[in-house]
Amino acid sequence: MLSNEFMVFAGTSNIPLAEKIVESIGIELGKLELKRFSDGEIWVKYSENIRGREVFIVQSTNPPADNLIELLIMIDAAKRASAKRITAIIPYFGYARQDRKDQPRVAITAKLMANLITEAGADRVMTMDLHASQIQGFFDVPVDHLYGSSILLNYLNNLSSNLAVVSPDVGGIKIARAYAKMLHSGLIVIDKRRPKQNLAEVMNIIGEVEGKDILLVDDLIDTAGTFVGAAKALKNKGANKIFGAVTHPILSGPAFDRLNEGDIDKIFVTDTISFNESASNRIIKISAAPLFGEAIKRTFNNESISSLFNIDKG
Numbered sequence: 472m473l474s475n476e477f478m479v480f481a482g483t484s485n486i487p488l489a490e491k492i493v494e495s496i497g498i499e500l501g502k503l504e505l506k507r508f509s510d511g512e513i514w515v516k517y518s519e520n521i522r523g524r525e526v527f528i529v530q531s532t533n534p535p536a537d538n539l540i541e542l543l544i545m546i547d548a549a550k551r552a553s554a555k556r557i558t559a560i561i562p563y564f565g566y567a568r569q570d571r572k573d574q575p576r577v578a579i580t581a582k583l584m585a586n587l588i589t590e591a592g593a594d595r596v597m598t599m600d601l602h603a604s605q606i607q608g609f610f611d612v613p614v615d616h617l618y619g620s621s622i623l624l625n626y627l628n629n630l631s632s633n634l635a636v637v638s639p640d641v642g643g644i645k646i647a648r649a650y651a652k653m654l655h656s657g658l659i660v661i662d663k664r665r666p667k668q669n670l671a672e673v674m675n676i677i678g679e680v681e682g683k684d685i686l687l688v689d690d691l692i693d694t695a696g697t698f699v700g701a702a703k704a705l706k707n708k709g710a711n712k713i714f715g716a717v718t719h720p721i722l723s724g725p726a727f728d729r730l731n732e733g734d735i736d737k738i739f740v741t742d743t744i745s746f747n748e749s750a751s752n753r754i755i756k757i758s759a760a761p762l763f764g765e766a767i768k769r770t771f772n773n774e775s776i777s778s779l780f781n782i783d784k785g
Contacts, residue, residue: 491760550592619718681709
């Protein structure tokens with residue numbers, strides 16, 4: 472039995488996703504005691520013997536910081552319990568937007584997060600749609616990088632016969648090109664300027680928009696300012712229906728209000744981050760659990776994970 476050879480445990484950041492992952496594998500979630508003292512301090516104990524076993528820990532590291540601390544403590548506890556190999560399954564890798572020094576006297580926080588996870592004792596990391604692919608190089612352990620587009624494309628193929636894929640900024644051209652190629656559609660780019668964090672200003676639209684149905688694609692959606700601003704600019708240029716496809720639904724601050732009042736008809740997201748689904752009927756959630764489940768099995772069996780994807784990311 473697979474459950475006798477490896478075990479999957481979950482922190483509290485996204486238990487529903489972890490439960491779906493083990494269900495797709497055909498095993499049960501490992502038993503774990505996770506408590507908080509009255510001052511908020513976190514305490515972890517594995518309730519089962521994990522000596523000599525492969526351990527997979529499912530935990531996204533989006534804020535609050537407790538999510539990251541939980542992961543680090545779970546890794547350390549597994550290491551001290553003599554687990555054979557520890558793989559951190561991080562569906563959404565938080566702080567990935569701080570991946571470089573874009574101004575003086577700031578931290579490269581994504582590198583700091585990678586260092587913490589590695590030093591805690593993770594032997595391997597599995598994640599999905601990093602904000603910048605080069606973040607894989609921040610880790611001193613192997614990283615398996617999964618693509619959310621392989622899930623979302625199954626729901627987008629019959630979206631429209633007159634579709635154009637749009638990158639909301641020049642940084643997303645690579646992923647937009649991949650979607651456009653797989654959907655056999657045109658590619659449009661929005662050149663925008665960001666005066667400060669969480670504030671985007673649309674500048675120029677490059678490509679033919681009028682009369683097109685639009686698919687806006689990105690790796691994450693936070694306050695939805697970029698998405699809604701892009702949708703408005705596209706509508707003003709004559710776009711018909713506007714859809715979105717995003718891997719990580721951070722959806723903080725005014726995001727739901729903006730999406731409910733904006734020009735986006737439907738937005739497809741995965742469940743890498745837990746969110747209030749009842750807050751908007753325009754959001755369609757698609758589970759990433761089967762993909763993570765298959766990747767876990769392949770990791771354990773030392774099989775190829777890259778063969779799961781046939782999307783050209785070049």
